[in-house]
Every structure is written in C-alpha cells, then in structure tokens.
Amino acid sequence: MTAIRDIHNPWRDRYQTATFRGAMFHVETDHRQGGRRTVVHEYPKRNLPYAEDMGRSAIRFTVQGYLIGPDYLYRKDALITALEQDGPGTLRLPLPYQGQDMEVMVVQYSITESRERGGMCGVEMDFVEYGKPGFSDVSIVTQAAVTNAAAALERMVLGT
Structure with missing residues (x-):
C-alpha cells in the first residue's frame, strides 16, 4: 500500500x-471587475469607427462573505462600523491581485440573517477603487489673488 502524499x-x-x-x-466569493474607458467615434459616410482609449476604469469589487461562530455578533458590529465610516479604507481579500x-470606497453593503442559520450572517459588499483625487496639484484662483496679480502687473508696467 502506497502512502498518500500531501x-x-x-x-x-x-x-x-x-x-x-x-x-x-470570511469570503465565499469575490469578484474583481476592471477594464478600459473607451469612446467609440463613428462618422457619417465612413465604414471604419475609431475607439479612443480614455484610460483605465476604476476597479470594482463584489464580495460575498459571512461571519460565523459564537462571537459573530461582535464581528458583525465591527464590520458594520468599518463599512459605515467616512472616506476610503483598506480592503484585504484572501487572494488579492499581486x-x-x-484602498477602496464602500459603494453599498447588505447583511442577511435568518432563523434557520442561527449563529451566522451573510454579507454582500460592493467596493470601488479609491485611487487619488484628480487635479490635486491645481491651485484655486480667488478673486483676491487675481486682484493682487493685476495690481502687481500694473506696478511693474508703470515702473512704480
């Protein structure tokens, strides 16, 4: 008889x-969705369209999970608190890409509990990649800044 190897x-x-x-x-299933943002240009009297690449789409995650065991109520409360906090948070999945x-934002979540499945609850969560705010390096020009810049230019031109 041969030994069964792991x-x-x-x-x-x-x-x-x-x-x-x-x-x-705990995770039952997780789903990652991504792709490219495209705009398809189709012109009159032309048989060939042009698909313009507008950059990568935000990555979206759909997670179906559960909490189980004698302490599941405490874990459920902790998860709900985490899901309802403002701003982005760190999502760790069992087998993440690379x-x-x-960093993600919560889009929505739902928790399902039933009498037949006492001691556990199902959790469905939708997340979207947080990324980084666009135009963060752009300064906002106020009316006072424009007035000050115009006055400085006028002084420079007049030589005062």
Whole structure:
C-alpha cells in the first residue's frame, strides 16, 4: 500500500484572512471587475469607427462573505462600523491581485440573517477603487489673488 502524499497547492501559501479596515470576515466569493474607458467615434459616410482609449476604469469589487461562530455578533458590529465610516479604507481579500491590499470606497453593503442559520450572517459588499483625487496639484484662483496679480502687473508696467 502506497502512502498518500500531501499535494502542495501554492495558492494556499498566499491565502490570507479577509479584512476591511481591520474588521475580519470570511469570503465565499469575490469578484474583481476592471477594464478600459473607451469612446467609440463613428462618422457619417465612413465604414471604419475609431475607439479612443480614455484610460483605465476604476476597479470594482463584489464580495460575498459571512461571519460565523459564537462571537459573530461582535464581528458583525465591527464590520458594520468599518463599512459605515467616512472616506476610503483598506480592503484585504484572501487572494488579492499581486498580493496587494487596496484602498477602496464602500459603494453599498447588505447583511442577511435568518432563523434557520442561527449563529451566522451573510454579507454582500460592493467596493470601488479609491485611487487619488484628480487635479490635486491645481491651485484655486480667488478673486483676491487675481486682484493682487493685476495690481502687481500694473506696478511693474508703470515702473512704480
């Protein structure tokens, strides 16, 4: 009789506990969606369209998870608190792309509890990549700044 050898699965080495803002949950399925933003230009009397690349789309995540066990009520409260906080938070999935956690915003979530499944709850969460604010390096020009700049230019021109 031959001994059964343990078959090594590399994905098990990378598997990690799922969290959002440090609140732990178990994952049944997670779905990542991405792509490119495009604008298709179609012109009269032309048979060939032109698809313009407008950059990468925001990455979206749909996660179906659950909480289970004698302490699930406390974990549920912690997860709800994390999901309802303002601003972005760090999402860690069991097998993230390139092992990277991601800063995301919560789009929506739902929690399902039932009598038949006492001691646990299901959680569905939708997230979108936070990224970084656009135009963060643009200064805002106020009326006072314009007035001061005009006065300085006038003094320079008049030589005073």
